[in-house]
Amino acid sequence: MPFVSIEFALFVTAALILYYLIPKRFRWIVLLAASYVFYAISDVQNLFYIVFTTLTVYASAAFMENRQKRSNEYLSANRERLSKDEKKAYKASVKNKQKLILWLCVILNFGILVLVKYFNPCLTAAQNFAIAYFNMFRLNMFHNSDFIPFKNFIMPLGISFYTFQSIGYLIDIYYGKYEREHNLFRFALYVSFFPQIIQGPISRFGDLSKELYTPASFDFNNIRSGFYRVMWGLFKKLIVADRLGGYISATMAMKENYKGIYILLALFFYSMQLYGDFSGGIDVAVGVAEMFGIRLFENFERPFFSKSITEYWQRWHITLGTWFKDYIFYPLSVNRSMIKLGKTVREKGMPTLGKRIPIYLPMLAVWIVTGMWHGSTGKYVVWGLCNFVFIVLGTEFEPVSKKIIASLNLSEGSFPVRAYRVVKTFLLMSFLRIFDISHDTIAAFTGVKYAFLEWGSFSWEKVYKDLLLPKEDLIVVMIAVAVMFVFSLIQRKGSVRARIFNLPVPVQWIILSALIVAVSVFGYYGMGYDAASFIYGNI
Amino acid sequence: MKKNLKNILIILFKAALIIFLAATLNRIFMPKYIFENQDGRITGEYYPCAKYTDVVFAGPSTAFSGIDPAVLWDEEGISSFVRANASQTMWISYYMIEDAIKCRKPELVCLDVTFIKYDDDFVEEPSTRKALDGMRLSPSKIECARASMGKDEKIADYIYPLFRFHSRWQELSWDDIRYAWYDKPVTLAGYIADRNIDGTDEDVLVYSRGDSDPIGARTMDYLDRIIRLCRENDIQLMLFKTPAFSDNWSSDLDSQIAAKASEYGLPYINFDAYNDDIGLDYKLDTPDRGSHLNDTGAKKFSSYLGRYIRQNYAVTDRRPDKKYVKHWEKLLR
Numbered sequence: 001m002p003f004v005s006i007e008f009a010l011f012v013t014a015a016l017i018l019y020y021l022i023p024k025r026f027r028w029i030v031l032l033a034a035s036y037v038f039y040a041i042s043d044v045q046n047l048f049y050i051v052f053t054t055l056t057v058y059a060s061a062a063f064m065e066n067r068q069k070r071s072n073e074y075l076s077a078n079r080e081r082l083s084k085d086e087k088k089a090y091k092a093s094v095k096n097k098q099k100l101i102l103w104l105c106v107i108l109n110f111g112i113l114v115l116v117k118y119f120n121p122c123l124t125a126a127q128n129f130a131i132a133y134f135n136m137f138r139l140n141m142f143h144n145s146d147f148i149p150f151k152n153f154i155m156p157l158g159i160s161f162y163t164f165q166s167i168g169y170l171i172d173i174y175y176g177k178y179e180r181e182h183n184l185f186r187f188a189l190y191v192s193f194f195p196q197i198i199q200g201p202i203s204r205f206g207d208l209s210k211e212l213y214t215p216a217s218f219d220f221n222n223i224r225s226g227f228y229r230v231m232w233g234l235f236k237k238l239i240v241a242d243r244l245g246g247y248i249s250a251t252m253a254m255k256e257n258y259k260g261i262y263i264l265l266a267l268f269f270y271s272m273q274l275y276g277d278f279s280g281g282i283d284v285a286v287g288v289a290e291m292f293g294i295r296l297f298e299n300f301e302r303p304f305f306s307k308s309i310t311e312y313w314q315r316w317h318i319t320l321g322t323w324f325k326d327y328i329f330y331p332l333s334v335n336r337s338m339i340k341l342g343k344t345v346r347e348k349g350m351p352t353l354g355k356r357i358p359i360y361l362p363m364l365a366v367w368i369v370t371g372m373w374h375g376s377t378g379k380y381v382v383w384g385l386c387n388f389v390f391i392v393l394g395t396e397f398e399p400v401s402k403k404i405i406a407s408l409n410l411s412e413g414s415f416p417v418r419a420y421r422v423v424k425t426f427l428l429m430s431f432l433r434i435f436d437i438s439h440d441t442i443a444a445f446t447g448v449k450y451a452f453l454e455w456g457s458f459s460w461e462k463v464y465k466d467l468l469l470p471k472e473d474l475i476v477v478m479i480a481v482a483v484m485f486v487f488s489l490i491q492r493k494g495s496v497r498a499r500i501f502n503l504p505v506p507v508q509w510i511i512l513s514a515l516i517v518a519v520s521v522f523g524y525y526g527m528g529y530d531a532a533s534f535i536y537g538n539i
Numbered sequence: 540m541k542k543n544l545k546n547i548l549i550i551l552f553k554a555a556l557i558i559f560l561a562a563t564l565n566r567i568f569m570p571k572y573i574f575e576n577q578d579g580r581i582t583g584e585y586y587p588c589a590k591y592t593d594v595v596f597a598g599p600s601t602a603f604s605g606i607d608p609a610v611l612w613d614e615e616g617i618s619s620f621v622r623a624n625a626s627q628t629m630w631i632s633y634y635m636i637e638d639a640i641k642c643r644k645p646e647l648v649c650l651d652v653t654f655i656k657y658d659d660d661f662v663e664e665p666s667t668r669k670a671l672d673g674m675r676l677s678p679s680k681i682e683c684a685r686a687s688m689g690k691d692e693k694i695a696d697y698i699y700p701l702f703r704f705h706s707r708w709q710e711l712s713w714d715d716i717r718y719a720w721y722d723k724p725v726t727l728a729g730y731i732a733d734r735n736i737d738g739t740d741e742d743v744l745v746y747s748r749g750d751s752d753p754i755g756a757r758t759m760d761y762l763d764r765i766i767r768l769c770r771e772n773d774i775q776l777m778l779f780k781t782p783a784f785s786d787n788w789s790s791d792l793d794s795q796i797a798a799k800a801s802e803y804g805l806p807y808i809n810f811d812a813y814n815d816d817i818g819l820d821y822k823l824d825t826p827d828r829g830s831h832l833n834d835t836g837a838k839k840f841s842s843y844l845g846r847y848i849r850q851n852y853a854v855t856d857r858r859p860d861k862k863y864v865k866h867w868e869k870l871l872r
Contacts, residue, residue: 006695006702220546472709509553513560520564521705527664527691 001041003198003284004237004525011038012288019292020218027215031189031292038194039157046156049116053109054188057166060105061173061180064098068176102174106167113163116155121376158197160373164323166191169205171327178205186213195288199281201299201319208296216293221501226290228497231515232487233283238523239480241276244269246468252437252447258467259450261458263434267451270437271430272481275304278317302488307421309391312429320373324366332362364388374436379444383435390428476522561701566719567711568704569672573718573725576669578603578624580725582635583673585620588728589642591866593854594619596729597632598651601781605832606651608728610841612867615849616856621729624670626663627654629761631670634683636765638674640772647775647852650765652796652807656787659755662689671697728870732834738822739784739829754795762796766803775852778807782814782840784821784829806851810840817843 306312346354371384438444572579602623611617684697696703769776800807824836857863
């Protein structure tokens with residue numbers, strides 16, 4: 001059931017009515033039922049995966065807690081009898097058992113994720129390789145590329161998101177950050193909460209559980225505010241994102257004929273499309289949750305206003321970034337081997353490199369995983385590596401950059417410097433997206449080369465007629481992007497909705513009506529349009 | 540209590556505003572079917588006439604271009620309405636009749652079977668839209684849409700047509716706003732007069748011989764359902780084919796329909812056989828080389844049809860009834 005459908009609107013309405021009609025203590029059950037119904041509608045078979053993750057993570061957390069309890073009981077019962085070393089050894093053995101279970105559960109769940117996500121592409125690559133190999137020796141043993149059977153794994157809806165969320169929970173339980181959830185069904189709700197299952201945000205147990213299990217009273221302001229947020233998400237998704245897909249695909253498919261500015265325009269449009277699509281989807285998720293009185297974590301904070309790539313990634317897909325930071329970057333950077341390696345390098349007369357190693361190596365690991373998370377083909381890993389290289393270069397050359405700015409008698413906070421940094425970051429990040437919109441790594445590098453050729457041949461007429469972006473659609477997109485830009489500027493000073501709600505009621509109505517009319521009329525949906533599903537919904 | 544009442548009033552007011560906004564948008568964006576494709580107005584124009592309709596005609600374009608209810612009224616006192624649309628399939632005819640019965644039970648339903656020769660999987664979105672855009676929201680409309688939709692269409696597009704027509708924003712004109720709430724009739728009780736003349740070269744109508752494919756099972760099923768629907772509601776039913784000088788009709792089709800009609804003890808009449816009695820001249824009485832009748836042809840055929848109905852079916856002569864007279868005066872003005 002796509003977010004952008006009448007069915008979803010009716011589903012949410014029915015769930016809301018039911019949710020607020022029943023007593024507070026049972027409301028989480030409505031949410032759980034709604035989440036599982038929502039999930040089952042996408043494909044009943046998918047239920048197996050989410051139930052498996054729920055059960056394994058729940059059982060692992062239960063084992064860890066029980067082991068800890070028994071350990072505490074044993075230690076308190078034998079406080080006098082055991083020596084300090086014996087106690088230490090006992091604690092270490094308990095911790096090892098807990099760690100074993102943690103790793104087992106992590107491997108099991110990430111194993112499934114890897115299987116459904118990478119098995120098909122890997123097998124296809126292996127087949128292609130085999131065919132090419134045999135053909136090289138004129139052994140035409142295989143006549144089609146599907147000769148290896150059993151390769152059709154269907155990616156369950158939102159598996160990347162709920163797997164990360166569940167494993168994050170388990171790691172936090174392991175480190176004793178939270179008390180585990182004892183009720184299996186309540187835990188199942190945390191894993192499957194339907195507004196965020198398609199494309200996040202990836203919530204933390206400590207934040208989301210409070211919201212899920214302590215239902216708010218009915219408050220019309222929540223409905224109103226959530227509705228505004230949903231409409232804003234649809235504005236970004238339907239007016240901007242889906243309208244640009246045709247131009248981007250057409251340009252990249254025919255890049256031999258449309259080089260230079262056509263490709264640069266495709267990259268600019270793709271940034272708009274991806275932002276509109278992903279943040280629009282998050283707006284819908286957050287808005288729907290808000291109608292239930294549940295606050296989800298924000299996933300975007302005006303990323304296109306970032307002054308560096310590092311900052312950009314702190315403001316884009318925030319919940320994924322913090323997940324990687326907390327569960328991959330920090331554990332790796334404080335890992336004994338990593339610290340030891342840094343120390344060894346420092347002692348060998350390379351103090352700067354020694355200092356950087358515990359930062360850059362975990363960062364490299366994070367970016368490889370980030371690339372893999374975004375897609376199952378090699379181009380995403382290359383994209384991740386490029387991000388890593390750009391961040392390192394940005395960090396290393398920062399002193400040089402500061403010197404140049406100082407030599408120009410400009411201060412770091414001055415408008416020209418800020419504008420330069422923002423534009424530079426936007427251009428770099430947009431350019432890196434060429435991996436996203438190219439078929440593979442080679443095509444991406446060819447695209448990079450073509451982007452700097454034949455600038456003089458650009459013609460808007462070709463954009464309108466040959467590249468599937470009619471003039472009227474382009475005007476609509478540009479106006480919508482301008483509206484988004486203005487809203488982002490206002491947002492810097494606080495919530496836009498809060499400002500709207502402080503306006504006189506007739507003005508509020510004009511704004512809401514304009515939003516509804518814009519989405520209904522200019523939205524790229526229905527027959528004659530091929531509205532795309534959410535890009536991040538396929539991850 | 541007072542505060543609650545105030546809140547409820549505010550919510551109701553807001554809901555009314557949203558409904559008004561949604562309805563206005565819908566009206567603006569829907570095709571108006573005033574200056575072209577006027578058959579798109581027929582379904583909607585039926586409702587104000589429903590309480591004065593004793594005879595309902597259902598069928599494809601041959602019906603709305605060939606049957607002039609004004610002639611039937613003038614000559615026989617028969618108050619009728621033509622619920623026909625271009626390429627109207629048997630299932631659309633079924634739901635048109637069902638919807639008409641829900642408004643007011645007619646004395647006679649006349650089903651033009653000309654379109655019966657088309658396949659069961661015939662889908663033509665513009666025709667379905669013209670038939671259904673004017674239909675009031677009811678289970679009949681939803682079922683009709685379900686039965687007629689192509690694979691890319693959605694029920695919601697028929698319930699709230701803005702979902703389908705919002706893409707017209709690029710072609711909107713002042714007329715779309717001016718005629719958004721236009722409710723004056725564009726057709727005459729479902730009749731659309733065509734005054735063009737584009738006659739045929741041949742003099743004698745010859746059907747292709749035999750060997751038509753059997754009529755589709757789905758079409759036949761809906762024909763069965765129409766017959767049963769009329770029986771259950773104690774309504775007379777007439778199966779007929781409007782005259783047309785076209786070569787894609789066959790005597791085999793006639794045989795299949797006649798067999799189905801006789802199963803239920805119903806008469807079936809193909810008016811092609813009565814061209815001379817009707818007085819049709821296909822050099823003058825057609826706007827498109829015989830596929831349809833033009834205004835002169837329609838007047839001749841309607842006159843004959845009126846007499847046929849009067850002689851063969853129990854239909855009230857409403858000319859003494861002042862309300863009917865007033866209704867028809869208004870329509871004919």
